[in-house]
Amino acid sequence: MSEAVLRLDGIEKGYNHGKPNEIRVLRGASVLVHPGEVVALVAPSGAGKSTLLHIAGLLDTPDAGVVEIGGVDLGRAPDRARTTARRAQIGFIYQFHHLLPEFTAAENIILPQLAHGISRGAAEAHAQELLESVGVGPRSGHRPAAMSGGEQQRVAFCRALANRPALLLADEPTGNLDPETSERVFGALMGLVRGRGLAALIATHNMELAARMDRVLRLDNGVLVDAGVTT
């Protein structure tokens, strides 16, 4: 199998160190995610899914353990190297879209590409291609406030993929949507991820959605346990 895009090994993380209310959230969590592999992350609320995703996304640092992205250990690398790797290699999706309200859907996807050195023409074409692939091409000129929750979230998916990351991390990407919209929007996300051969780690409370991914990992008392290969 090709080299893992994401390798977490022995990740430990706690809060309130040394205090009587110290919380040990991660106690040796390990996972490999390969190109083209979509992995579900399930756990009860408060078990540490967001903590794990933030560490994998180089937004937070572990107390111990290895965080490798594309074969490079970045867990404790200097901030600059972590920021560069995050921008170039990782797309992050949250439960809420976090789109910039004063910009249109297209501009929200164009801006990160311009910041990454892509020409305006290429950035515009890529934004339109992404929006069309998730069925919101006709809304490209609208601002987020003029769009439905499902449309906003699909734009947020496109923005996460604007700079062609190898790894997609998603924290309850459809958690804010009603079941029917969630189903439709999740289908759009899977289409994008599969179409681009991404490695993805997607946290969800929804076991039906988890079952549509390649593998399910459960965060159990601070470690990741294989909950089975799905059909």
Ligand SMILES: Nc1ncnc2c1ncn2[C@@H]1O[C@H](COP(=O)(O)OP(=O)(O)OP(=O)(O)O)[C@@H](O)[C@H]1O
């Ligand atoms: N900055 C922080 N300081 C102190 N405790 C924190 C901090 N961030 C998270 N925690 C604690 O760590 C534990 C795990 O939180 P986390 O947000 O990772 O869980 P989660 O599985 O994503 O939960 P949910 O599904 O509800 O979003 C919780 O007990 C939380 O209160």
